[in-house]
Amino acid sequence: MNDSAMRPLRPARNWALILGTLLGVTMMTVWSARGIGFSLTELACNLPGGSRLLVESWPPEFSYFPRLLAPLLETLQIAVVGTVIGGILAVPVAVLAARNLTPGVLVWFLDRNVMNVLRTLPDLFWAMLFAAAVGFGPVAGALALTVFTIAVISKLWSESLEAIDMGVPEAVRAAGGSWLAMLQFGAIPQALPHYVSYALYAFELNVRASMILGLVGAGGIGMVLETQRSTFEYPRVTLIVLSVLVIVLVIEQISEAIRRRLA
Amino acid sequence: MTSRPAIRFQDARVVYPNGAVGLAGIDLSIEPGEFVVVVGSSGAGKSTLLRAVNGLTPLTSGSVEVQGQVVPRKEGSELRRLRAQVGMIFQDFRITRRLSVMTNVLVGRVAHVPGWRAMFNLWPEADREVAFRALERVGMTEKAWVRAGDLSGGQQQRVGIARALAQEPAIILADEPVASLDPVTTHQIMRDLVRINQELGITTLVNLHFLDLARRYGRRIVGLRAGELVYDGSADSVTQADFRHIYGRDPDAGDLLDEDAAP
Ligand SMILES: Nc1ncnc2c1ncn2[C@@H]1O[C@H](COP(=O)(O)OP(=O)(O)OP(=O)(O)O)[C@@H](O)[C@H]1O
Ligand SMILES: [Mg+2]
Numbered sequence: 001m002n003d004s005a006m007r008p009l010r011p012a013r014n015w016a017l018i019l020g021t022l023l024g025v026t027m028m029t030v031w032s033a034r035g036i037g038f039s040l041t042e043l044a045c046n047l048p049g050g051s052r053l054l055v056e057s058w059p060p061e062f063s064y065f066p067r068l069l070a071p072l073l074e075t076l077q078i079a080v081v082g083t084v085i086g087g088i089l090a091v092p093v094a095v096l097a098a099r100n101l102t103p104g105v106l107v108w109f110l111d112r113n114v115m116n117v118l119r120t121l122p123d124l125f126w127a128m129l130f131a132a133a134v135g136f137g138p139v140a141g142a143l144a145l146t147v148f149t150i151a152v153i154s155k156l157w158s159e160s161l162e163a164i165d166m167g168v169p170e171a172v173r174a175a176g177g178s179w180l181a182m183l184q185f186g187a188i189p190q191a192l193p194h195y196v197s198y199a200l201y202a203f204e205l206n207v208r209a210s211m212i213l214g215l216v217g218a219g220g221i222g223m224v225l226e227t228q229r230s231t232f233e234y235p236r237v238t239l240i241v242l243s244v245l246v247i248v249l250v251i252e253q254i255s256e257a258i259r260r261r262l263a
Numbered sequence: 264m265t266s267r268p269a270i271r272f273q274d275a276r277v278v279y280p281n282g283a284v285g286l287a288g289i290d291l292s293i294e295p296g297e298f299v300v301v302v303g304s305s306g307a308g309k310s311t312l313l314r315a316v317n318g319l320t321p322l323t324s325g326s327v328e329v330q331g332q333v334v335p336r337k338e339g340s341e342l343r344r345l346r347a348q349v350g351m352i353f354q355d356f357r358i359t360r361r362l363s364v365m366t367n368v369l370v371g372r373v374a375h376v377p378g379w380r381a382m383f384n385l386w387p388e389a390d391r392e393v394a395f396r397a398l399e400r401v402g403m404t405e406k407a408w409v410r411a412g413d414l415s416g417g418q419q420q421r422v423g424i425a426r427a428l429a430q431e432p433a434i435i436l437a438d439e440p441v442a443s444l445d446p447v448t449t450h451q452i453m454r455d456l457v458r459i460n461q462e463l464g465i466t467t468l469v470n471l472h473f474l475d476l477a478r479r480y481g482r483r484i485v486g487l488r489a490g491e492l493v494y495d496g497s498a499d500s501v502t503q504a505d506f507r508h509i510y511g512r513d514p515d516a517g518d519l520l521d522e523d524a525a526p
Contacts, residue, residue, distance in 0.1 A: 167353065167355055167357045168357045168358065168359050170319065170357070171351065171353060171357035171358075171370075171423075171426075172370055172373065173319070173346070174317055174319055174346060174349075174351040175346065175347070175350070175351070175370055175371050175373060175374060175426065175427075175430055176343045176344065176345075176346040176347035176373060176374025176430070177343075177370065177373040177374065178343065178373070178378060180378055180382065181370070181373040181378070181381060184381070184382060185359060185362070185366070185367075185370045185373070185381075186359065189359045189361045189362055190359070190361070192361065
């Protein structure tokens with residue numbers, strides 16, 4: 001017997017909503033493009049100028065590479081220091097911001113606000129702030145990335161922590177465990193793979209960011225990039241961009257492998 | 264001289280924030296070394312009764328005493344010390360799958376060991392010994408270093424029991440400990456609980472769903488209905504009429520683990 005008559009009909013699509021959304025998005029785009037003077041025709045006319053820059057930048061000046069080694073290494077070191085210190089500090093920040101784990105509403109509220117401030121201010125701001133405090137150089141860069149790392153990991157990881165199963169943490173409390181024991185044995189192990197994943201992600205972002213941070217004198221390859229660009233040494237700029245690209249790709253491969261093993 | 268009860272409820276009431284009544288004024292005394300099975304239909308208040316003993320669910324009014332000490336209604340060191348004497352076993356095991364069996368069992372020692380030792384996994388030799396003996400008691404010694412999540416359901420529940428035993432508790436609370444296990448494993452786990460009760464004299468309070476299990480393993484049966492104590496008597500003398508009274512209906516095959524046996 002066929003009981004397809006019992007099956008509910010598929011509800012009709014809301015065409016008005018779909019078309020309305022499309023129209024709205026189109027209108028907003030056109031309005032914004034006009035506002036900033038963005039026009040495709042103008043872009044097309046100016047393409048030759050852009051391609052001239054590309055031609056001038058090619059081929060990369062490979063003989064310059066040996067002088068990049070030290071700054072590249074410094075960039076990695078800045079990223080490592082920033083990721084490790086920031087990664088450690090992000091743990092309490094994330095835990096206190098997780099609604100299910102925080103010991104009190106007041107702590108939760110304050111911590112949330114600290115997190116929002118950290119996240120809202122851009123890494124360039126922190127770099128300039130620390131450069132003013134400890135002087136231009138890699139230390140300022142590492143400190144800026146520390147803050148950036150805390151912001152990235154704590155935001156993502158506090159959400160993972162809020163999604164854990166509270167059964168085991170309750171069992172630890174039932175055994176007479178303190179808040180810390182509850183965290184250590186009940187809560188954090190569940191969200192550990194997420195933590196590692198976010199820390200690796202933060203490291204990738206930090207390697208990339210350290211190129212930009214150099215622009216404000218926070219050390220690393222970015223500082224070399226800025227000097228070469230301002231003296232129109234485009235083949236060298238190309239080499240720098242390529243080296244960073246390769247490093248980022250390699251790091252991405254390694255972290256992907258680590259993530260797969262943890263899953 | 265009369266001995267001090269292991270657990271004593273006096274006009275114990277629990278009203279949840281949403282207005283649901285968990286316990287509607289319970290008076291109940293359980294003597295040291297007793298093996299008591301709590302039965303009642305879904306929502307009767309069985310879990311609430313157990314969770315009131317270790318303060319996971321605080322009373323709204325009335326009192327619960329454990330070994331003569333009133334269970335505090337607020338979290339804190341006093342409640343933690345009391346919980347250290349009360350082991351709890353859960354329907355869903357509540358062990359940390361990612362950690363080793365040994366670490367899960369050592370969680371039963373958290374209340375006995377300084378926080379920093381637990382934090383850095385520097386458990387005193389004596390506490391490791393207690394954990395090993397607890398594993399021996401449930402026949403899981405050879406699994407000590409296996410990842411807890413790699414065990415079968417019955418084995419995971421044994422880890423849960425070993426964790427409770429590692430507390431060296433005066434009381435064990437088991438909230439439907441066999442509800443997620445197959446019939447064969449169910450009988451093994453129930454026999455383990457009875458044996459532990461007899462060998463170690465630990466006062467045991469077990470919530471059970473199935474009437475035949477209650478009758479077979481309980482010494483004393485307590486019946487709850489809508490938060491009230493409606494039956495309290497020996498498992499040998501409990502009748503069909505008693506069960507009808509507790510459940511407010513005739514028990515049927517669904518109330519039995521072994522559906523072939525007559526109720
Ligand atoms: N956290 C809670 N918040 C609100 N109401 C609750 C809560 N826990 C239990 N209740 C209510 O309290 C009453 C007793 O619940 P309890 O969990 O103790 O019953 P139970 O006998 O263990 O049932 P089951 O056999 O389904 O486990 C029920 O009406 C239930 O809906
Ligand atoms: Mg229950």
